[in-house]
Amino acid sequence: MADQTICPKFESALNIINKRWTGLIIFQLLEGAQRFSTIEATIGISGRVLSERLKDLEKQGIVKRHVYDETPVRIEYDLTEKGMALKPVLESIQEWADGWMEIEKQSFV
Amino acid sequence: MADQTICPKFESALNIINKRWTGLIIFQLLEGAQRFSTIEATIGISGRVLSERLKDLEKQGIVKRHVYDETPVRIEYDLTEKGMALKPVLESIQEWADGWMEIEKQSFV
DNA sequence: TATACTTAGTTACATAAAGTAAGTTAATTT
């Protein structure tokens, strides 16, 4: 009636990584610290969900929020060590994508 | 106003892999071919969504559905070559989980 | 000085995705 065999750490990891947008957010931050609006524009996520995700990721210790008290204030997000440790995951996805994904031509409606 | 820098193959790959349950389904099938009800019970997904996911994954060429015409009929799902190629992805997630995930004690409500 | 713009969000509401539970079909066991 319930799961048995699956490693709970693995399952929790999937619960984080497998959430919509999380992969792309982390991928972006592997490039270096970025501002809210930059992430928003680059990956095409809505502000509402980006805000939600960044808070989750911060709570998970994957992302860190930095407030630079300049005028105007600058806020940047970057990866913690735990977050950086996800690099091989993203790389393996990239490799799989290179080897196996077809680019579908988008038909513009 | 829109994304620029992200590799479209990578993005499509993430759109598949990052869907809820997909990771766990593939992880299960890495163990070998399995029946619908086994996957359902093992990972705790609802039948409705499992049915949906398996169809998607089949369409993507990641999973293959096999009908064994015994009585009663037996249906099994397994990974294609493309699906098997996701093994390193799941392994890298497992490694990250081992290194960085804390097990939260579940408080039963 | 007033108006408009930018950043980093939040809020309210609409739509899409996932969960729940019951139903279906065909065959099998009791």
Place this chain on the structure above:
DNA sequence: AAATTAACTTACTTTATGTAACTAAGTATA
């Protein structure tokens, strides 16, 4: 004949995401 199992599907509910407008504080523009 009634109950059970497998592999789904259907109808309905709850949750997640998208959209758009709003806020606050500062900056630039007319």
